Amino acid sequence: MEKMVVHAKAEELESVNAFIQKHLEQSGCPVKVQMQVALAVEEIFVNISSYAYHPKTGEAEICVDVDGDPSTVTIRFMDQGYPFNPLEKPDTDTTLSAEKRGVGGLGILLVKKTMDHVAYTYEDGRNILTITKEIN
């Protein structure tokens, strides 16, 4: 498992995604799955950047590993911000009209729908969100 520590700021998204895409490319991950993982990473990392330490800032640690047969990517996001389980909130109702739609909840919904597994734990003062996706 390889690890990266960055400031939890939206400006770091590009370097976080580059770090993860490097692993996916080396594993022969199809472009479609690379895009889905990039989307999940954006949604999770931006959430951490916006809320975890608000209004202060802090660090986020991202670990990535590709393993198993079939090949599966596991990405773990850790921060030491406010305890927050993004999986606890009920899913956004995707059947509502435009007028009744709020702006929240779409990001985590996309993560849940595109990844095979999403898990949250709070341990030793850290939020830990883990996503996995079979890549080929």
Place this chain on the structure above:
Amino acid sequence: MTITKNKEGTRMTLALEGRLDTTTAPQLEAEVKTSLYDVTELVLDLEMLEYISSAGLRVILAAQKQMNKQNSPMVVMNANETVMEVFELTGFTDILTIQ
């Protein structure tokens, strides 16, 4: 992301090229906030849009709401497979007019 604006009378086309994500969504948001008030037909041409995240969806939803308020149509055209999948997963296929 590049936004190419084309206005013929009160019909406006916004062609989006690149990525509509957390970083670039504010560009489109600014356009939506300032340019729609006298538009009677809005076309979003997504042919050159490679990627969209929830930040982009939020701005597209805001544009749709604004056009609804003005009783004017908005059409989304030429979305690629990646973008279309995001529309489908979030139910946006039901609230947008997609061609």
